[in-house]
Amino acid sequence: MQIVDHKVVSFEYSLSNEAGEVLDSSEDGKPLLYLHGEENIVPGLELALEGKSVGDKLKVSLEAADAYGELDPAMIETVSADMFDGVDNVEVGMEFQAELPDGQGFQFVRITEVDGDNVTVDGNHPMAGMSLHFDVKITDIREATAEELEHGHVHNDDDCCGEKECCGEGNCSD
Ligand SMILES: [Zn+2]
Numbered sequence: 001m002q003i004v005d006h007k008v009v010s011f012e013y014s015l016s017n018e019a020g021e022v023l024d025s026s027e028d029g030k031p032l033l034y035l036h037g038e039e040n041i042v043p044g045l046e047l048a049l050e051g052k053s054v055g056d057k058l059k060v061s062l063e064a065a066d067a068y069g070e071l072d073p074a075m076i077e078t079v080s081a082d083m084f085d086g087v088d089n090v091e092v093g094m095e096f097q098a099e100l101p102d103g104q105g106f107q108f109v110r111i112t113e114v115d116g117d118n119v120t121v122d123g124n125h126p127m128a129g130m131s132l133h134f135d136v137k138i139t140d141i142r143e144a145t146a147e148e149l150e151h152g153h154v155h156n157d158d159d160c161c162g163e164k165e166c167c168g169e170g171n172c173s174d
Contacts, residue, residue: 001053001054001141001142002051002052002053002141003036003049003050003051003052003053003138003141004036004037004050004051005036005037006035006036006037006143006144006149007035007036007141007142007143007144008033008034008035008036008141008142008143008144008148008154009033009034009035009036009049009138009140009141010031010032010033010138010139010140010141011026011031011032011049011136011137011138011139012025012026012031012032012136012137012139013025013026013031013032013134013135013136013137014026014134014135015132015133015134015135016132016133016135017130017131017132017133018130018131018133020133023127023132031139031140033154033156034153034154035144035148035149035152035153035154036049036050038152038153040152040153040154042062042066042067042068042132043066044060044062044063044066044067045060045062045067045134045136047066048060048134048136049136049138052138053138053141054138054139054140054141055137055138056137056138057135057136057137057138058134058135058136059133059134059135059136060133060134060136061131061132061133061134062131062132062133062134063131064128064129064130064131064132067127067130067131067132068125068126068127068128068129068130068132069124069125069128069129070128070129071124071128071129072123072124072128075109075122075123075124076112076120076121076122076123076124077120077121077122077123078118078119078120078121079118079119079120079121080117080118080119081114081116081117081118081119082117083119084119090111090114090119091111091114092111092112092113092114093110093111094110094111095108095109095110095111096108096109096110096111096121097109098121098123107123108123109121109122109123110122110123110126
């Protein structure tokens with residue numbers, strides 16, 4: 001079986017940056033699953049996996065634009081520490097859900113700098129702007145279920161897919 005749209009693919013991976021430092025990897029014996037063709041993973045990696053088979057190993061080098069995107073300076077903002085009223089210790093690395101200025105939903109922001117009363121928050125993906133290298137080994141390919149296709153993502157026995165509609169249908173452990 002080859003990887004084409006609507007297949008569920010399991011793969012082990014190691015992700016490193018330009019300097020060769022490992023940023024992330026699949027846990028031992030626990031591959032990552034995704035639904036091919038639904039943009040569940042970064043676009044450059046999905047493209048590289050197209051047509052591959054179980055047992056295939058590949059090295060994929062991606063420019064930022066094909067991975068988590070370029071860094072968007074407009075998503076970096078310095079705000080007053082007063083904004084964090086009620087937070088005991090405002091520290092670098094903390095993540096918050098911030099309401100978008102137009103009131104159209106929420107976005108995750110990270111604190112990237114604290115300088116007295118000035119707090120810098122960044123809404124970019126932590127790996128935005130980075131060239132990334134993936135070492136991938138494909139361990140399984142199966143057909144997606146009708147429900148997975150409907151939702152556009154994989155349903156895992158031991159892993160909540162994080163979508164409300166899934167949890168409501170008893171697919172999640174919590
Ligand atoms: Zn779902």
